[in-house]
Amino acid sequence: MIPLEVQEYRRYAFFLAFFALGLYVALVVASFGMLSLFLDIEVIAETDAGPLVGPVMVGAATIALLLVLWAGVGRAGAAMHTVPVSLVLLAAALCYLVYGFAGGLVYGLNSMNATTPDTPAAPGGAASEPVTGFVFLGEQLTSPFAAAVALWAGVVALLYFVLLIWRANGGQRPRWPWEKHPQ
Numbered sequence: 001m002i003p004l005e006v007q008e009y010r011r012y013a014f015f016l017a018f019f020a021l022g023l024y025v026a027l028v029v030a031s032f033g034m035l036s037l038f039l040d041i042e043v044i045a046e047t048d049a050g051p052l053v054g055p056v057m058v059g060a061a062t063i064a065l066l067l068v069l070w071a072g073v074g075r076a077g078a079a080m081h082t083v084p085v086s087l088v089l090l091a092a093a094l095c096y097l098v099y100g101f102a103g104g105l106v107y108g109l110n111s112m113n114a115t116t117p118d119t120p121a122a123p124g125g126a127a128s129e130p131v132t133g134f135v136f137l138g139e140q141l142t143s144p145f146a147a148a149v150a151l152w153a154g155v156v157a158l159l160y161f162v163l164l165i166w167r168a169n170g171g172q173r174p175r176w177p178w179e180k181h182p183q
Contacts, residue, residue, distance in 0.1 A: 012167055013073040016160060020069060021062055024156045028058055031148040043145050046107070046136065053106050057140070058149070060102035061095040065153050068094060069160055081169075083161045092154035099149045100141040108133020 032043050044054050068091040072084055111132040140146055163171075 009168060010073065013070075013164055016163060017066060017069045017073075020156050020160045021066055023159075024065055024152055025058065025062055027152040027156070028061075028149055031152065032145055035144050035148060039144065041143075043143075044103075045139070048111070049107055049136075050110050053103055053110070056106050057099050057103040061099040061149050061153065064094045064098040065091055065156065068157060072157075072161060073164065081165065083158060083165065088154050088157045088161065091157035092150040095153035096141070096146055096150035099146055100137050103140045104133045104137030107136040 035041075036043055068087055072087045
């Protein structure tokens with residue numbers, strides 16, 4: 001077993017985290033497409049949500065996953081010998097909640113700014129607009145898409161920590177047959 005230096009380990013963890021995030025976004029987008037196709041439902045059913053609500057929701061969940069991954073590296077570092085199950089569950093739960101709350105916030109702010117000049121303002125209309133954000137939040141957190149966000153966050157976090165432990169315990173990159181035995 002070749003011990004890793006702290007700098008090398010952190011550099012490996014840093015780059016691995018960004019590859020893990022790329023995998024996470026790809027899995028979330030693919031699962032959204034498959035769920036939408038097979039269940040015949042839209043990811044965001046509200047037509048007035050705008051084009052940026054969905055990407056903001058996925059982006060916020062991705063940032064939440066990044067923070068949990070980095071917290072795991074900072075917590076144990078190269079001394080990590082077992083998968084931190086608590087961090088894997090935290091990643092899934094945090095991504096699930098951040099996904100929903102980011103969508104509710106953006107949708108609620110968008111609905112507050114959306115006014116039509118033809119329609120007169122109803123009494124109490126301005127005060128009831130933030131409620132649409134909470135309704136959107138409830139719809140998103142109970143959708144299968146939010147479950148997919150949580151599932152893939154947990155899977156990616158698990159794989160990330162497994163690879164970190166493997167590397168810290170002497171795991172090397174795969175080598176071609178001609179690299180193994182110098183001539």
